[in-house]
Amino acid sequence: MRKCVSFAIFPSAAQRCNIARMTTQAPLPDHNWPVMEPGWVWLCGAGPGDPGLLTLHALNALRQADVVIYDALVQQDILQWAPQADHVYAGKRGGKPSAKQRDISLRLVDLAREGKRVLRLKGGDPFVFGRGGEEAQTLVQHGIQVRIIPGISAGIGGLAYAGIPVTHRDVNQSVTFVTGHDQSGNTPGSLDWASISKGSQVIVIYMGMKHIAQIAAKLMEAGRSIHEPVAVVSTATTDEQRALETTLGSIVEDIDAAGMEPPAIICVGKSVLMRQALDWQAQAAGEAPRNLDPLDRGRPAESA
Ligand code: SAH
Numbered sequence: 001m002r003k004c005v006s007f008a009i010f011p012s013a014a015q016r017c018n019i020a021r022m023t024t025q026a027p028l029p030d031h032n033w034p035v036m037e038p039g040w041v042w043l044c045g046a047g048p049g050d051p052g053l054l055t056l057h058a059l060n061a062l063r064q065a066d067v068v069i070y071d072a073l074v075q076q077d078i079l080q081w082a083p084q085a086d087h088v089y090a091g092k093r094g095g096k097p098s099a100k101q102r103d104i105s106l107r108l109v110d111l112a113r114e115g116k117r118v119l120r121l122k123g124g125d126p127f128v129f130g131r132g133g134e135e136a137q138t139l140v141q142h143g144i145q146v147r148i149i150p151g152i153s154a155g156i157g158g159l160a161y162a163g164i165p166v167t168h169r170d171v172n173q174s175v176t177f178v179t180g181h182d183q184s185g186n187t188p189g190s191l192d193w194a195s196i197s198k199g200s201q202v203i204v205i206y207m208g209m210k211h212i213a214q215i216a217a218k219l220m221e222a223g224r225s226i227h228e229p230v231a232v233v234s235t236a237t238t239d240e241q242r243a244l245e246t247t248l249g250s251i252v253e254d255i256d257a258a259g260m261e262p263p264a265i266i267c268v269g270k271s272v273l274m275r276q277a278l279d280w281q282a283q284a285a286g287e288a289p290r291n292l293d294p295l296d297r298g299r300p301a302e303s304a
Helices: 013-025 056-064 101-113 132-141 154-161 193-199 212-221 251-258 270-278 280-284
Strands: 004-007 041-045 067-070 086-089 118-122 146-149 175-179 202-206 229-234 242-247 264-268
Touching: 041 056, 041 101, 041 132, 056 118, 056 146, 067 101, 101 118, 101 132, 132 146, 154 202, 154 229, 154 264, 175 193, 193 212, 212 251, 212 264, 229 251, 229 270, 242 251, 242 270, 264 270
Parallel strands: 041 118, 041 146, 067 086, 067 118, 175 202
Antiparallel strands: 004 242, 202 264, 229 242, 229 264
């Protein structure tokens, strides 16, 4: 398979500035928007990076919050939409010194008890590999009222920005989302890789970069081909988005050769081939689709 590393095309800084100004001033569309009450915590997904992927509920929250507690993967542009609020960084990135989860949760409790309108902003969707469930549970255990605002998860939206549909009728009837490490930072021993490998045509791996050699080996031991298509999409949906197309057998050396860094989503399965037709960012930059029928169906896409 052709190996390909590509870069994203996004608006220039000047265009972005105009868009940001326009959005700050524009009222929300007419709707019965929920009011953020003092003492509440809204646990909200910020999407994978591109601020345009925020939900309207998230924007509504940003405009009302007294304090925004945000994670490492939340884009700074988004915080500008809450100029009235205190911005508190509570990032956690693998291997680097970071706030402890329990401390973050208790900080949220304290702020709520002070009567603040608290917006807890997390990358992607707060309930997808983001410990949002634990934070919400701690809040509820302390008698704090919460509202949950879902977000677009990197394993769906990030892949879409790379032109990879997470499901496609000709490829998969199921998709499995897995985390590349467990609570101790090791490859999850509790995961039944053989079952995942056999049971799911498409596997989407979060936090998989550190242990990719072991993960790829486990999938191949369990019967996936060394030729299985794999994509690695890093900093997806941001100006720095990069995508690598490779195979299970070559992934380790190719990640290394391309200098791909986390955060990255790794997608294993034939849906990766669809990028040959659907790399819409490359097409927006003037490139022709590489292959109009990447799955070799020999018929129009929707003839079935
Ligand atoms: N709650 C988040 C996931 C948090 S776990 C969500 O729903 O998306 C952190 C992992 O998510 C990263 O290690 C990476 O695998 C993935 N991730 C988050 N943002 C990403 C991005 N912009 N591009 C690629 N991967 C991303």
